[in-house]
Amino acid sequence: MQDLLLRLKEAIMTGEEEDTARLVSENLEAGASAEDMLSTAMAPAMQEIGERFSRNEAFIPELIVAAAAMEAGLELLKPLLGGREKAQGRIVLGTVQGDIHYIGKNLVRMCLEGAGFEVVDLGEDLKTEKFVEAYRQYQPDILGLSALLSSTMQHLPEVIRAIRQIDGDALIMVGGAPVTQEYADQAGASGYAPDAFLAVRKAKDLMAARRA
Numbered sequence: 192m193q194d195l196l197l198r199l200k201e202a203i204m205t206g207e208e209e210d211t212a213r214l215v216s217e218n219l220e221a222g223a224s225a226e227d228m229l230s231t232a233m234a235p236a237m238q239e240i241g242e243r244f245s246r247n248e249a250f251i252p253e254l255i256v257a258a259a260a261m262e263a264g265l266e267l268l269k270p271l272l273g274g275r276e277k278a279q280g281r282i283v284l285g286t287v288q289g290d291i292h293y294i295g296k297n298l299v300r301m302c303l304e305g306a307g308f309e310v311v312d313l314g315e316d317l318k319t320e321k322f323v324e325a326y327r328q329y330q331p332d333i334l335g336l337s338a339l340l341s342s343t344m345q346h347l348p349e350v351i352r353a354i355r356q357i358d359g360d361a362l363i364m365v366g367g368a369p370v371t372q373e374y375a376d377q378a379g380a381s382g383y384a385p386d387a388f389l390a391v392r393k394a395k396d397l398m399a400a401r402r403a
């Protein structure tokens with residue numbers, strides 16, 4: 192199975208969409224779970240291509256094709272992420288202003304949906320006003336904010352402040368590669384999760400604490 196996982200990682204890094212889809216199926220047939228594939232092959236592929244980009248060994252076109260291959264794989268895993276749990280609550284989710292990264296946010300959405308949450312995905316590059324508008328419109332149990340750039344992460348406290356002006360008790364969960372627990376605490380978030388699986392746990396914990 193290790194070899195198949197390695198090949199899946201390579202297929203994503205080289206942006207081979209068809210190979211990625213085939214290898215996701217082959218890994219499933221070989222007994223790998225969606226979580227195995229995500230944690231040992233797919234997320235590490237994106238991490239490694241990002242590191243190559245930092246070292247000027249990979250460039251934007253390579254990131255784009257790797258992202259497309261990752262998405263092709265994620266699409267196949269979607270039905271497998273989570274069980275048939277009863278309705279958990281409503282979450283409004285989006286990536287903050289200036290940030291067009293959406294793969295991580297989409298994975299968080301898929302896992303939350305799989306766990307029984309109703310998710311309103313607002314998309315990417317969203318101004319603070321968009322979150323405020325959506326919060327009023329959908330009245331979610333939790334607002335989820337994603338930021339992938341150190342620069343766009345700076346918008347998190349701004350969105351949190353704006354939402355708290357209309358609902359002082361709002362539950363707001365944040366995440367994204369540069370975000371840390373410490374940063375989330377300083378920004379005034381109710382919760383932080385480093386990955387999509389822990390985002391589900393955090394969302395459930397926030398809901399349980401609210402009900403208690």
Ligand code: B1M
Pocket residue numbers: 234237238239240241242244245251254255258289290291292293294295296298299334335336337338339340341342364365366367368369383384385386387388390
């Ligand atoms: Co961009 N990019 N990128 N990029 N890109 C990063 C983020 C970077 C770390 C690469 C690097 O330099 N090593 C770097 C940011 C550096 C920094 O600020 N610290 C970077 C840069 C610099 C840029 C540009 C500025 C490059 C340029 O133009 N010169 C540019 C910015 C565009 C913009 O947003 N304005 C840019 C563009 C792009 C592409 C368009 C080419 C493409 C995006 C494709 C897409 O999403 N549509 C892209 C990609 C693919 C990446 C990397 C390689 C991979 C991101 C990814 O999909 N990861 C990335 C390197 C890296 O992350 N190591 C990089 C896989 C995904 C599953 O993980 O997104 O971390 P992640 O999500 C995780 C967790 O973070 C968490 O759960 C997710 C799933 O487990 N999580 C949450 C995320 N949101 C959450 C919300 C939660 C809870 C958990 O609660 C609500």
